[in-house]
Amino acid sequence: MVPDQDEPLEILVVDDRQDNLDDMQELLEAIEQPVHCVDSGPKALEYLAQGEVALVLLDVQMPRMDGFEVARRMRNGPHTRLTPIIFISGMAQTDEILSKGYGAGAMDFIAKPVQPAMLLHKVRALLEHERHRRDLLRLTRQLERERAFNASILDNTAEGILVVGDEGRIRFANPAITRMLGCQAGELIGSALLDWVEGGDAEEWQTSSFYLHWQRREDLRLHDANLRTRDARPVPVALSCSPLPDSEHGMVLLALDMSVVRDLHHQLESLAITDALTGLLNRRGFLQELQAAISRHQRTGQKAALLYLDLDGFKRINDTLGHERGDQVLRQVSVQLKGCLRPYDRLARIGGDEFTVILDSLGSSAEAAAVAQKLVQQVSDQAGEGDLSGLGVSIGIACLPTDGDTVEDLLRAADMAMYAAKRGGRRQYRFHQAES
Structure with missing residues (x-):
C-alpha cells in the first residue's frame, strides 16, 4: 500500500542503547515527522513487517543481530527492499566497513558522535527522495489501473475496434472485431484494411473513402457497409472512422455488427409482402415481382407471361361451409398451384380467391398455355367429389411485351382474358385478345 501524499513519513531508529535512542528522538523533532525507536534488530524487523516506514536509522554494533544483518534481511523483504537505510556507528569507517555497509544496502554511513546538522540534512534529503518515490509509485499504479480499465473496455466492448495507420494497415484489433471476422488478432495486425472490407480490394488505399476522409481530418460514417470474414462471408456493419491526433498518423475504426438488425429488417420486409393465410406473395409482393420482370425484359429482351387466376365455385363453398373451410380450401389450392410451377416462377394471392403467376424465361406463348392447362387440370382433379365438387379455376394470360409493358397494362390484359x-x-x- 502506498500512503497518500499528505500522510506522514515515519522514521525508525534502531539502537541497543536507550540514551542513544533518547538523543535521536529529541534531535529528530526538528523534522516534524513521526519517530519510532526500538532497541534490537529483531524488534526492528518485526516493526517493519507491520507497516510502511520511510527511513531507518540503524546502529551497526548490536547484540544477537547486528545492523548489517538487519539491512540484508530488509533488502530481501518485498515490503522493505527499497526502504532507505542510514547506518550510524562508532566503528572506524574503513574501506572494509564501508564496503560491507553499502553492500548490505545502506544509503549512507554516519559516524558517532553524530553531527546534528549533517544528520538532519541527510534525513530531510532521504525523506524527500522517499516522498518522490512514493508519489511516482502511486502515479504508476494509478496509470496501471487506468490502463487496465481502458484495456478492459477495449476487450469487452461489443463494437469491433481497429486502429489503422495512414498507410492503410491495421495496427490494433480488439477481441470483438476478431470474433466478428472469425480470425485471430495476429491475422489482422499488419494486414491491409481494404482486404477485410467487402469490395475494398477493388480500390487503391489512397483513393479510398477512408484515406480521403482521414486526409481532410473528417469523420466517415457508413451505415450500410459489409466487412468480410476470413472465409469470405459478408458481415453487415455500421462503420465509424475518425482520425487520430496528427502525431499518431492513423485513424480508429469502430464496427457495429448489424446482422441481427439486418435480419430483422429482412423479416419485416418479407412479412410486408407475404400473404398471412397461404404464405404466398401478397398483392404488394406480386406488384414488385411483376415490375422486376418488366425491368428484366427491358434489359435483356427476356419474354414473360402473367397468369390471372380466379377460382370457380369458391363462393358457394365459402357461403355454405363457412369461412374457416374456405380458408382451408385456399391453402389447399395454393399448395396445388405451387406444385405445378418451376422453382423460379412467382405465385401470389392478391385477394379473396384471386391468384397470379409470373412466368419468366419463356420461349413462346405455347409454354404459358401449357402451364395454364396444367393448373386448370390440377385444381379440377383435386376438387373431386363432396364439398369441393364444382371447384375449378379460370385463367387469363397476358404476354410481355405483346400485351403491354407496364404493370397496369399487363394486369388489365390478364384480367380481361380471365373474364x-x-x-x-x-x-x-384464355389469352388476351386485343380489341380490334
Missing part, C-alpha cells in the same frame, strides 16, 4: 375464360364456360384459360 373471357369465365364467360366461355369456366375451368379453362
Whole structure:
C-alpha cells in the first residue's frame, strides 16, 4: 500500500542503547515527522513487517543481530527492499566497513558522535527522495489501473475496434472485431484494411473513402457497409472512422455488427409482402415481382407471361361451409398451384380467391398455355367429389411485351382474358385478345 501524499513519513531508529535512542528522538523533532525507536534488530524487523516506514536509522554494533544483518534481511523483504537505510556507528569507517555497509544496502554511513546538522540534512534529503518515490509509485499504479480499465473496455466492448495507420494497415484489433471476422488478432495486425472490407480490394488505399476522409481530418460514417470474414462471408456493419491526433498518423475504426438488425429488417420486409393465410406473395409482393420482370425484359429482351387466376365455385363453398373451410380450401389450392410451377416462377394471392403467376424465361406463348392447362387440370382433379365438387379455376394470360409493358397494362390484359375464360364456360384459360 502506498500512503497518500499528505500522510506522514515515519522514521525508525534502531539502537541497543536507550540514551542513544533518547538523543535521536529529541534531535529528530526538528523534522516534524513521526519517530519510532526500538532497541534490537529483531524488534526492528518485526516493526517493519507491520507497516510502511520511510527511513531507518540503524546502529551497526548490536547484540544477537547486528545492523548489517538487519539491512540484508530488509533488502530481501518485498515490503522493505527499497526502504532507505542510514547506518550510524562508532566503528572506524574503513574501506572494509564501508564496503560491507553499502553492500548490505545502506544509503549512507554516519559516524558517532553524530553531527546534528549533517544528520538532519541527510534525513530531510532521504525523506524527500522517499516522498518522490512514493508519489511516482502511486502515479504508476494509478496509470496501471487506468490502463487496465481502458484495456478492459477495449476487450469487452461489443463494437469491433481497429486502429489503422495512414498507410492503410491495421495496427490494433480488439477481441470483438476478431470474433466478428472469425480470425485471430495476429491475422489482422499488419494486414491491409481494404482486404477485410467487402469490395475494398477493388480500390487503391489512397483513393479510398477512408484515406480521403482521414486526409481532410473528417469523420466517415457508413451505415450500410459489409466487412468480410476470413472465409469470405459478408458481415453487415455500421462503420465509424475518425482520425487520430496528427502525431499518431492513423485513424480508429469502430464496427457495429448489424446482422441481427439486418435480419430483422429482412423479416419485416418479407412479412410486408407475404400473404398471412397461404404464405404466398401478397398483392404488394406480386406488384414488385411483376415490375422486376418488366425491368428484366427491358434489359435483356427476356419474354414473360402473367397468369390471372380466379377460382370457380369458391363462393358457394365459402357461403355454405363457412369461412374457416374456405380458408382451408385456399391453402389447399395454393399448395396445388405451387406444385405445378418451376422453382423460379412467382405465385401470389392478391385477394379473396384471386391468384397470379409470373412466368419468366419463356420461349413462346405455347409454354404459358401449357402451364395454364396444367393448373386448370390440377385444381379440377383435386376438387373431386363432396364439398369441393364444382371447384375449378379460370385463367387469363397476358404476354410481355405483346400485351403491354407496364404493370397496369399487363394486369388489365390478364384480367380481361380471365373474364373471357369465365364467360366461355369456366375451368379453362384464355389469352388476351386485343380489341380490334
